[in-house]
Amino acid sequence: MRSFCPFLVVIALAGLTAAAQVVEPDLILYFDYEEIQGDIVPNRAGQGNNGVINGDIQLVDNGKIGKAARFARGSFIDLDGPNWPAELIPREGMSVLAWVNVDNLNDHHAIFNARASDATWVVHPELRSEGNFRWLLRSNGGTTIFDIRAGVAKAQEWIHFAGTYDSNVGAVLYINGEKVGEAPGGGLIAEDWGMGARVGYNIDNARPFTGLMDELNIWKRGLTEEEVKRIMDLGPVPTAVNPQGKLAITWGELKSR
Numbered sequence: 001m002r003s004f005c006p007f008l009v010v011i012a013l014a015g016l017t018a019a020a021q022v023v024e025p026d027l028i029l030y031f032d033y034e035e036i037q038g039d040i041v042p043n044r045a046g047q048g049n050n051g052v053i054n055g056d057i058q059l060v061d062n063g064k065i066g067k068a069a070r071f072a073r074g075s076f077i078d079l080d081g082p083n084w085p086a087e088l089i090p091r092e093g094m095s096v097l098a099w100v101n102v103d104n105l106n107d108h109h110a111i112f113n114a115r116a117s118d119a120t121w122v123v124h125p126e127l128r129s130e131g132n133f134r135w136l137l138r139s140n141g142g143t144t145i146f147d148i149r150a151g152v153a154k155a156q157e158w159i160h161f162a163g164t165y166d167s168n169v170g171a172v173l174y175i176n177g178e179k180v181g182e183a184p185g186g187g188l189i190a191e192d193w194g195m196g197a198r199v200g201y202n203i204d205n206a207r208p209f210t211g212l213m214d215e216l217n218i219w220k221r222g223l224t225e226e227e228v229k230r231i232m233d234l235g236p237v238p239t240a241v242n243p244q245g246k247l248a249i250t251w252g253e254l255k256s257r
Contacts, residue, residue: 117194
């Protein structure tokens with residue numbers, strides 16, 4: 001039986017905190033909803049590009065992991081799509097993950113939305129009023145790459161949404177870590193967000209996300225099933241401690257080292 005030394009734990013945690021500063025190069029957006037600075041929502045991905053609140057978005061204590069953001073109907077976080085860096089716009093792959101808990105299913109609820117300069121609606125990760133979820137991406141000119149509508153959406157319940165896409169492999173929609181829909185790949189995603197990018201409300205002021213959202217993370221590659229499940233449980237920072245000190249490693253793992 002291994003002995004457990006508190007001093008070694010302190011050293012280990014110090015190392016983990018330092019490791020947490022390592023940036024995941026393919027993680028382009030991470031809102032942990034632990035802090036709002038005025039009307040600014042910090043992007044914890046380490047790439048800059050913070051979000052700006054429009055409307056009424058408040059932090060609440062009953063999040064899925066720590067705090068969460070409560071979106072009043074018609075409120076959104078603006079990502080300044082026209083000025084979003086080109087190198088951080090997904091082309092060959094994309095993943096959108098978030099914990100969601102909507103007030104009702106009277107309308108569609110957009111988790112994230114972007115629209116290209118040619119008016120192409122680029123991406124639709126959303127809960128549908130029909131009681132399911134949608135994961136869609138389009139290429140330049142508005143050609144639909146895939147449109148997955150699957151899973152069972154419920155109101156007033158925490159549900160984990162994860163949509164992934166790799167142009168060489170295909171698209172997958174995971175709900176609570178379980179695969180509920182698939183589609184083939186074969187196309188590059190539209191190359192700009194020139195008409196805007198938002199969290200919680202479509203660019204045309206439709207499909208208002210109304211309720212709670214936590215741990216939103218967007219990647220410029222398709223995540224694996226293993227990665228989706230790990231992020232669902234521990235958050236998107238695999239280096240043990242995120243900027244708010246949430247442990248992404250179990251005490252059991254630490255004590256066994």
